Amino acid sequence: MCEDCGCGLPGEKSVGISTHPHTHAHDHGHPHHHDQDHGHSHGESGNPHEHAEGHEHRRTLEVRRSILDKNDRLAERNRGFFRARGLLVLNVLSSPGSGKTTLLRETIRRLGNRLRTGVIVGDLATDNDARRLGEAGAAAVQITTGTVCHLEAEMVARALKQLDLTGVGLLAIENVGNLVCPASYDLGEDLRVVLLSVTEGEDKPLKYPPLFQSAGVAVVTKMDLAQACDYDRDTALANLRRVAANAPVFEISAKTGQGMDAWCDFLVQQHQTLKTRDPLG
Amino acid sequence: MQSALSQALDQARQAGAGRVHEIRLRIGALSGVVPEALQFAFEALSDGTPAEGGRLTIEHVPARFWCATCKREFEAIRLFTECPECHNPSGELRAGRELELASLEVD
Numbered sequence: 001m002c003e004d005c006g007c008g009l010p011g012e013k014s015v016g017i018s019t020h021p022h023t024h025a026h027d028h029g030h031p032h033h034h035d036q037d038h039g040h041s042h043g044e045s046g047n048p049h050e051h052a053e054g055h056e057h058r059r060t061l062e063v064r065r066s067i068l069d070k071n072d073r074l075a076e077r078n079r080g081f082f083r084a085r086g087l088l089v090l091n092v093l094s095s096p097g098s099g100k101t102t103l104l105r106e107t108i109r110r111l112g113n114r115l116r117t118g119v120i121v122g123d124l125a126t127d128n129d130a131r132r133l134g135e136a137g138a139a140a141v142q143i144t145t146g147t148v149c150h151l152e153a154e155m156v157a158r159a160l161k162q163l164d165l166t167g168v169g170l171l172a173i174e175n176v177g178n179l180v181c182p183a184s185y186d187l188g189e190d191l192r193v194v195l196l197s198v199t200e201g202e203d204k205p206l207k208y209p210p211l212f213q214s215a216g217v218a219v220v221t222k223m224d225l226a227q228a229c230d231y232d233r234d235t236a237l238a239n240l241r242r243v244a245a246n247a248p249v250f251e252i253s254a255k256t257g258q259g260m261d262a263w264c265d266f267l268v269q270q271h272q273t274l275k276t277r278d279p280l281g
Numbered sequence: 282m283q284s285a286l287s288q289a290l291d292q293a294r295q296a297g298a299g300r301v302h303e304i305r306l307r308i309g310a311l312s313g314v315v316p317e318a319l320q321f322a323f324e325a326l327s328d329g330t331p332a333e334g335g336r337l338t339i340e341h342v343p344a345r346f347w348c349a350t351c352k353r354e355f356e357a358i359r360l361f362t363e364c365p366e367c368h369n370p371s372g373e374l375r376a377g378r379e380l381e382l383a384s385l386e387v388d
Binding site for chain 1: 284285288289292293296298302306311312313314315359360361362363370371372374379380381382383384385386387388
């Protein structure tokens with residue numbers, strides 16, 4: 001259940017995971033591996049409590065523990081796995097329709113064998129995105145979250161079991177389109193990539209500061225539409241700077257290819273840095 | 282809220298407590314959490330648990346950044362990272378992402 005917006009109340013359907021290996025043509029007879037064991041514990045509710053009536057000894061219990069302690073620990077476990085494999089891992093975040101899938105599709109296509117890419121895609125329903133990315137040449141796994149509006153470290157850990165990582169150097173995790181809740185959940189990534197499309201308005205970063213503030217990299221997408229929607233570049237960049245002061249900004253059109261070379265070079269260079277930093281890689 | 286409540290109930294049970302009268306959380310301004318949503322979820326989820334009828338108290342933690350130019354910490358205005366003195370943006374968040382179960386009132 002989400003800490004933020006009340007989604008995922010107990011009793012709702014569980015998270016599903018389906019694989020899209022790039023090697024096979026996609027037909028509708030492909031096997032879906034729907035993992036039924038639900039990782040969340042909803043066990044507390046409905047628990048009958050013994051309560052000695054009539055006597056009350058009120059006391060304070062100091063806890064001081066992070067609510068997302070469990071997720072944070074699982075994220076660290078993921079991070080250890082990624083490190084050991086020498087994977088550069090991106091957590092790609094934006095509102096729905098900002099162009100996450102299109103950016104990833106172009107990135108996968110352009111990187112090709114230079115840096116082989118695997119993807120984990122989160123959506124509430126359908127495996128359309130994993131199929132699109134699988135067709136672009138990536139090993140792809142879809143997580144369907146049911147009603148949950150963000151990915152959690154545990155879902156990623158389960159999806160990893162379904163993903164063939166042979167030869168893969170870059171793992172892109174496409175989060176559920178949402179500018180609020182995913183900000184709180186570490187997945188074990190190296191880099192948070194936050195997208196802002198020119199069609200969304202220049203003040204998006206100011207409206208959703210927690211998510212933009214957590215960005216390691218900001219990508220302005222759909223630059224080909226900048227003129228059509230009177231995109232004010234200076235204002236948008238200034239706003240990004242105000243909430244995400246240290247994040248490098250890439251301005252991209254996946255459609256025309258504008259900025260794609262710089263973006264792909266950046267990823268390759270990040271992957272190299274990771275390898276030199278970590279002798280395991 | 283489910284994990285906050287689960288943690289609270291676990292702690293109460295371990296301490297041998299019967300009822301949970303109050304759950305106190307510390308929520309940072311940049312945590313991404315909407316306090317009103319937490320209140321709503323708390324009421325929905327605590328029904329039928331030892332925390333039913335209890336109170337959820339939220340302590341707000343403002344976002345604080347470190348300004349490397351002025352060498353001082355400042356409280357962010359409208360969550361912007363810029364220093365109110367020198368107007369340089371800061372990349373160093375010192376507080377504001379808290380999402381913490383602080384304490385419980387039990388018997």
